[in-house]
Amino acid sequence: MGKSLNEQAHAGIHGLHAYVPGKPIDDLKRELGLTSIIKLASNENPFGVAPAVTRAFAEFLEKGASDLHRYPDGGGYALKQDIAARHAIEPERVTLGNGSNDVLELTARVFLGPGKNAVFSQYAFAVYPIVAQAVNAEVREVPALGPEADMPYGHDLDAFLDHIDENTGVVFIASPNNPTGTWLAPDAIEAFLQTVPPGVVVVLDEAYLEYQADSERPDSRQWLERFENLVVTRTFSKIYGMAGLRVGYALTSAAVADWINRIRQPFNVNTVALHCAQAALADEDFVAYSIQTNAVQRASLADELAARGLRCVPSQANFITFDCGQPSTPVYRAMLHEGVIVRPLESYAMPEHLRVTVGSQKENQVFLAALDSVLERA
Ligand SMILES: Cc1ncc(COP(=O)(O)O)c(C=O)c1O
Structure with missing residues (x-):
């Protein structure tokens, strides 16, 4: 039967x-x-796409479109070089995704599975439970700070620690978080990274980082040197206005990038998106x-x-x-x-x-x- x-x-x-x-x-x-x-309704950039992207798109149509029968550069060499230079990091520690959703999902597929759990906050981005449950991992939602707290509905990092155990594969934190807009102080993130066991991956989702005030914005780049388990994710969808083109990336240790790349679809970022993201990055x-x-x-x-x-x-x-x-x-x-x-x-x-x-x-x-x-x- x-x-x-x-x-x-x-x-x-x-x-x-x-x-x-x-x-x-x-x-x-x-x-x-x-x-x-x-x-x-979708936190897109109200000013559209960066003008440099419009120009790059037009230039692509003129000069590059005849190559569209070719597969994209699966390694995203040129864009990775630019991202690496921007963050002063080795290119092999940059992993490109079809939006940052893609790298969130890839991270879950590497580090989660049956018998493992993913820890994230109540009122956190809806994709975290999706990518965790998609690989049959348990999801552990940490109660958020209350409506009367200094950071109402924000992540309670102390309470996260109570939810992490030997089966925790990934912790997702978003700062600023969607849908709340709440954020974490850099000191609090650093203290958290110091406390989490080194075998637990911490995803720090920085999709909205650019919108933070300078004084509040963490420099997560320096943490990447100290914490091999840290995965920082960024996107071209918000500040660069490229939501429709789908490009995001992760900055990690070389080991984590290698694991993620083993399961990444070989051509997960398309040719036009690769070309436009390079232009976007330069449009300061x-x-x-x-x-x-x-x-x-x-x-x-x-x-x-x-x-x-x-x-x-x-x-x-x-x-x-x-x-x-x-x-x-x-x-x-x-x-x-x-x-x-x-x-x-x-x-x-x-x-x-x-x-x-x-x-x-x-x-x-x-x-x-x-x-x-x-x-x-x-
Ligand atoms: C917190 C957060 N992370 C990640 C993403 C994913 O964005 P994208 O896949 O367009 O990079 C979003 C999109 O809304 C988001 O709100």
């Missing part, structure tokens, strides 16, 4: 729900027939502009929300999570009818919170007007 397909899918998969992304603009156009829509003006504008707009958006009596979680990312004081999914749905897409956090067990990406000044105004009209009716 054999087993049913249902039985063949392993236990970790049965416990999972597919990742729910921010609603695409075209879906809303189709569903509601709206023409003017703003999307502040765009990065500086994005950081500066985000800081100004984030502060003003937080003030506007607070003025409406809506409590914001402190954020050093390019989004703000706030308490609507009522179930947020109906608020989200009503806002769709106003042509504004935000993110309800019911799936993160924060059923009264909404997450809004910090947009351009104009987008933020449209968002606030839509929110006002929805909350007035509620």
